[in-house]
Amino acid sequence: MKLSFSANTAYRKLDFRYAVLEFPKTDYGKGIPRVNKDVKVLIVIIVVLILVVALAIDTNLQRKDSLPSTSKILGLVVTVTEDSWKDELEASIQKAAGDHGMAVMPLMAERNQNAQIDALRALIAYRADVIVFSPLVENGWDKVLSEAKRANIPILAVDKAVRSGRGGITASYVGYDYHAAAVEAAETMLKTLEGEQTIVELCGTTGAYSVREIARGLRETLEKDGRYRINYSVCGEFMRSKGKEIVRGLLRNHYKIDVLISHNDAMTLGAIDAIEQEGKVPGEDIKIYAFGGAEEVVSLVKEGKIECLVQCDPGLGAAVMEAAASLVNGDGEEVSRLIETSIITKEAQGQ
Numbered sequence: 001m002k003l004s005f006s007a008n009t010a011y012r013k014l015d016f017r018y019a020v021l022e023f024p025k026t027d028y029g030k031g032i033p034r035v036n037k038d039v040k041v042l043i044v045i046i047v048v049l050i051l052v053v054a055l056a057i058d059t060n061l062q063r064k065d066s067l068p069s070t071s072k073i074l075g076l077v078v079t080v081t082e083d084s085w086k087d088e089l090e091a092s093i094q095k096a097a098g099d100h101g102m103a104v105m106p107l108m109a110e111r112n113q114n115a116q117i118d119a120l121r122a123l124i125a126y127r128a129d130v131i132v133f134s135p136l137v138e139n140g141w142d143k144v145l146s147e148a149k150r151a152n153i154p155i156l157a158v159d160k161a162v163r164s165g166r167g168g169i170t171a172s173y174v175g176y177d178y179h180a181a182a183v184e185a186a187e188t189m190l191k192t193l194e195g196e197q198t199i200v201e202l203c204g205t206t207g208a209y210s211v212r213e214i215a216r217g218l219r220e221t222l223e224k225d226g227r228y229r230i231n232y233s234v235c236g237e238f239m240r241s242k243g244k245e246i247v248r249g250l251l252r253n254h255y256k257i258d259v260l261i262s263h264n265d266a267m268t269l270g271a272i273d274a275i276e277q278e279g280k281v282p283g284e285d286i287k288i289y290a291f292g293g294a295e296e297v298v299s300l301v302k303e304g305k306i307e308c309l310v311q312c313d314p315g316l317g318a319a320v321m322e323a324a325a326s327l328v329n330g331d332g333e334e335v336s337r338l339i340e341t342s343i344i345t346k347e348a349q350g351q
Contacts, residue, residue, distance in 0.1 A: 071103045072328055075128030077119045079136065080111045082240040083266035085294040086134070088314035089159065093132060096317030100325065102129075113137055117144050124151050130324045132156045135171075137207035138163040145169045154327035156335070158320055159312075161209040172335040174323045176312050178210045181291065181341040182217025185261075185310045188343055189289050190225050192307070193259070200255075201230045202246065202262040202271060204238040214263055214291060236267040243270030251278045257286050265292030272305060283307060283346065293344075302349045309344045 074097050078090055090106075097104045105128060109119040113136055123131045124147055131148065135141065135157050142165035148155050155162075155171040164170040201218070204211045215233070222228050232255070236242040243266065250257060251274065262268040268290040275282045282288055282305040290297065293311035300306045316339065323335045 071101065072129040073127075074102050074104050074324060075123030075126065075131040076104055076106045077109050077116055077123070077131070077133035078106045079109050079116060079134065081238070081266070083238060083264060083294075084296060085265040085292050085312075085314050088294050089134075089316060092315045092317035093158070093320050094317075096321040097324075100321045102321070102324070111136070113140055117141075120144050120155070121147065124148050124153055127151070128153060129328050130154050130156060132158055132320060132324065134159045135162050135209070136160075136205055138209045138212070139165070139207065141171070142166060142169060145171060154324075156320065156324055156327060158316060159210070163209070170334065172323060172327060174316060174319050174335070174337045175339065176210075176341055177338045178213035178291075179217040181310045181312070182214040183221050184341070184343060185289055185291070185308060186218050186221035188308050188345065189259070189261075190221070190228070192287075193228060197228055197258040198256045199228060199230050199232075199259040199261065200247075200250065200257045201233040202236045202243055202260065202267045203233055204236065204263040204267070206235055208238075210291075211263060218261065230261070236263075236270070238264050238266055240266040240270035240273075243267030244274045245270070246274075247271040248274035248278060251275070251280070260286055260288045262288065262290045262292075265290070265294050265297045268292060268297060268300075268306070272300065298344065301344050301346055304346050304349075307346050311342045311344050313339070313342075 074093075076090065076093060079086075081087075094104050094106070105123065105126065107119045107123060109115040116133060116136060120131060120133065121144060124144075131153060133155070138161065141162050145155060145162070145165070146167065146169055149169060157171040157173050157175070159175045161173045161175060162171040201215075203215065218230065222230065232250075234246050234250075236246055243262065247257070247260070247270070260271055262271055268288065271288070272282045275286055280286060283303075287307040288305065289308045289310075290306055291310045291312060293309060293313055297306065297309060298311065301309050319337055319339060323337055326335055
């Protein structure tokens with residue numbers, strides 16, 4: 001038996017109190033059909049499943065009604081990732097929302113733009129008071145942002161920004177000035193490099209705001225200095241597994257890597273896994289310059305495995321909630337708040 005519900009069904013309570021199973025009359029005795037035991041069991045299972053599904057749908061659709069009438073709802077798009085930095089960021093947002101008396105409605109999304117757009121539309125339909133997400137790429141959000149604007153629901157991009165589209169519609173932003181952070185990282189790197197160096201860059205997702213800004217800042221600074229350039233730039237999709245795969249492939253194919261620049265914690269950890277598995281020592285054979293800053297990666301600077309870390313503190317919850325409150329209670333003006341980064345070096349840690 002196939003059980004299906006249309007979109008319209010989602011807005012109607014299902015009532016099975018008066019459901020009746022009718023059997024056709026037969027010539028067997030008193031009109032009671034001869035039904036074998038297996039069929040009886042199957043019928044019971046089907047009825048129970050129908051009731052369970054109906055209850056689950058009804059309960060899920062009434063979640064909003066169960067919240068205090070005074071609660072504002074923050075819709076949070078949680079994108080599947082391999083990055084503990086993102087986990088710390090989302091935990092920080094949820095904690096800060098609770099501290100501000102705002103209910104959080106997290107909605108999981110696969111790691112692609114279409115899935116994020118679907119999640120945004122679901123939260124718009126649910127009438128969240130404000131929606132927070134970290135866009136995988138800068139462009140392609142015009143339509144869903146227009147839908148949110150018509151619904152009078154503000155969208156807040158965190159960590160990665162959205163680029164304004166044709167109609168000038170964009171999202172508010174709380175995050176980092178990655179261009180300035182990259183310039184500072186490159187300047188720090190140039191102070192320590194000597195002689196001939198082969199520099200490899202592990203980039204995040206193509207089209208992401210942070211990727212563009214980090215790449216721009218690094219190259220502008222290196223070109224201005226004139227001594228070095230980035231020899232290889234490879235897309236690691238912000239994933240630990242990809243970072244490991246790329247670095248392992250380069251080393252096994254005898255590519256020289258003197259300096260590795262990684263755009264996030266996950267790829268940095270994957271690269272270190274590969275470097276150690278290939279019998280090399282991170283921090284000695286290959287100097288690593290990284291962007292990120294979850295606890296696990298900060299500890300690797302202290303251990304001497306990372307030369308320099310541009311720390312982008314994932315604890316953005318308070319800043320996000322301040323911006324969200326301003327959007328919910330304000331006059332519809334967009335918010336843009338840049339959070340300062342800091343530099344942690346192996347040298348400063350006494351390594």
